Amino acid sequence: MSADDVIESYVNDVASQLPRRQRNDVAFELRALLREGLQDRAEAAGRAADATMATEFVNSFGRPDDVAARYRPTLSVIDPADGPRFVRLTWIGLLVIWGAGLLEFVGQPIPTGWDLLTPLSKWWFGTVLPSPWWPGLLVLYYATSAWFRRRGPQVAAWKPSADDQISGGRAGLLLGMAGVVVGCVVLANPTMLLDVFGEGRAAPAAYAALTYDAGFLQRQAPWLFGLVLFNLPLMAIALVMGRSPIGLRRVETVHSLVTCAVMLWVVFDGPVLVTPAGDQLAKSLMLLIVVGVLLYLAVSRYRQVRPAPTRTGGADPGASGHSPSHSPR
Amino acid sequence: MGDTDAFAKLEMELRRGVVVLATLSQLRRPRYGYELRQALAERDVPIEEGTLYPLLRRLESQGLLHSEWQTESGSPRRYYALTADGRRLLKKLTEAWQGMNAAMSRLLKEDG
Numbered sequence: 426m427s428a429d430d431v432i433e434s435y436v437n438d439v440a441s442q443l444p445r446r447q448r449n450d451v452a453f454e455l456r457a458l459l460r461e462g463l464q465d466r467a468e469a470a471g472r473a474a475d476a477t478m479a480t481e482f483v484n485s486f487g488r489p490d491d492v493a494a495r496y497r498p499t500l501s502v503i504d505p506a507d508g509p510r511f512v513r514l515t516w517i518g519l520l521v522i523w524g525a526g527l528l529e530f531v532g533q534p535i536p537t538g539w540d541l542l543t544p545l546s547k548w549w550f551g552t553v554l555p556s557p558w559w560p561g562l563l564v565l566y567y568a569t570s571a572w573f574r575r576r577g578p579q580v581a582a583w584k585p586s587a588d589d590q591i592s593g594g595r596a597g598l599l600l601g602m603a604g605v606v607v608g609c610v611v612l613a614n615p616t617m618l619l620d621v622f623g624e625g626r627a628a629p630a631a632y633a634a635l636t637y638d639a640g641f642l643q644r645q646a647p648w649l650f651g652l653v654l655f656n657l658p659l660m661a662i663a664l665v666m667g668r669s670p671i672g673l674r675r676v677e678t679v680h681s682l683v684t685c686a687v688m689l690w691v692v693f694d695g696p697v698l699v700t701p702a703g704d705q706l707a708k709s710l711m712l713l714i715v716v717g718v719l720l721y722l723a724v725s726r727y728r729q730v731r732p733a734p735t736r737t738g739g740a741d742p743g744a745s746g747h748s749p750s751h752s753p754r
Numbered sequence: 755m756g757d758t759d760a761f762a763k764l765e766m767e768l769r770r771g772v773v774v775l776a777t778l779s780q781l782r783r784p785r786y787g788y789e790l791r792q793a794l795a796e797r798d799v800p801i802e803e804g805t806l807y808p809l810l811r812r813l814e815s816q817g818l819l820h821s822e823w824q825t826e827s828g829s830p831r832r833y834y835a836l837t838a839d840g841r842r843l844l845k846k847l848t849e850a851w852q853g854m855n856a857a858m859s860r861l862l863k864e865d866g
Binding site for chain 1 (some may be wrong): 786787789802803805806807809810811829830831832865
């Protein structure tokens with residue numbers, strides 16, 4: 426291979442990545458410039474240019490991909506500012522998806538030896554391998570929001586928000602309260618769904634699938650329904666006040682934790698529904714809710730901001746626990 | 755070692771900030787890429803070819819430079835020169851640079 430071949434190869438690798446309308450012109454110019462630069466280098470070295478010298482020369486110019494990228498305007502699909510959040514959400518989402526995939530096996534006997542490979546491969550091919558849909562969706566979301574931000578910077582400008590502001594506002598709260606009421610009615614009598622949507626023509630098996638186990642109704646149901654109903658006074662207080670003060674948020678957190686505990690009690694105690702398939706589905710959904718709520722609480726706690734100087738050997742003024750905090754919403 | 759790395763990175767950042775101004779300043783008269791690079795290097799502002807040549811194209815696409823091929827004498831060369839917009843931008847950037855330079859000189863003198 427001659428020095429000229431090296432330059433031709435390099436120019437081709439750069440130019441082939443450029444838009445068609447400028448490709449040939451850039452290639453022509455780049456080739457002339459590289460030849461001239463190499464000629465000068467050879468003269469300085471006091472010998473004729475060869476392939477080794479040409480390779481060294483073009484390598485000092487930069488990788489063809491990098492050089493080609495410099496000819497084009499910078500394109501970032503995800504804004505650098507969104508990068509850390511994208512990575513965090515990608516991992517959280519993937520862990521939730523992978524965890525949810527394992528829920529299918531909850532309550533089943535754990536196989537040993539080679540038999541373990543069957544559920545594992547089912548989980549791997551059914552859950553893990555298709556899971557990149559989640560980062561794909563995030564890329565789409567962040568690319569779209571970056572595009573909108575660039576198109577309308579005024580709309581995307583930062584606005585201050587109070588710490589006790591209700592996300593979704595009063596309208597959101599009213600919708601939430603309506604949702605709790607409807608949810609409670611459905612939970613109290615799930616077969617009502619079949620009456621409403623199936624107009625009473627659903628198969629008896631469907632009615633059986635949505636029938637509560639007597640033990641559940643006796644032990645956990647009053648607690649669970651009571652806790653779900655307890656959302657209503659909490660929401661009503663926020664609705665009247667028009668904000669969600671710190672005391673109310675603390676009660677909500679305790680309420681969420683107690684609800685999670687009761688749901689775990691339900692999952693690991695006796696059956697909820699009389700049919701095994703329905704029971705497993707109901708328990709899987711409950712576990713998913715518990716994981717989601719606990720994850721949300723953990724992330725909120727982790728991301729809480731408590732302005733305080735970093736300890737550098739002296740006493741930590743923030744350690745008294747009386748500095749104001751700001752919870753991310 | 756760490757200090758050397760940090761210095762190299764920060765110096766590169768400083769240089770990166772003046773690449774456009776340095777390039778425009780040498781294109782008051784037409785030059786082709788390699789000649790421009792030599793001219794900058796002789797004035798102690800070396801810019802890598804892999805950065806400079808694409809930059810010329812980008813500045814041209816922004817309407818700050820115009821270019822034409824000259825093939826009469828020897829190998830064909832694409833000559834670049836400032837457009838009217840390029841001259842206006844060069845003037846503004848020069849004023850901004852001189853202002854910053856003066857301010858930085860004052861700052862560095864105070865701390866020295």
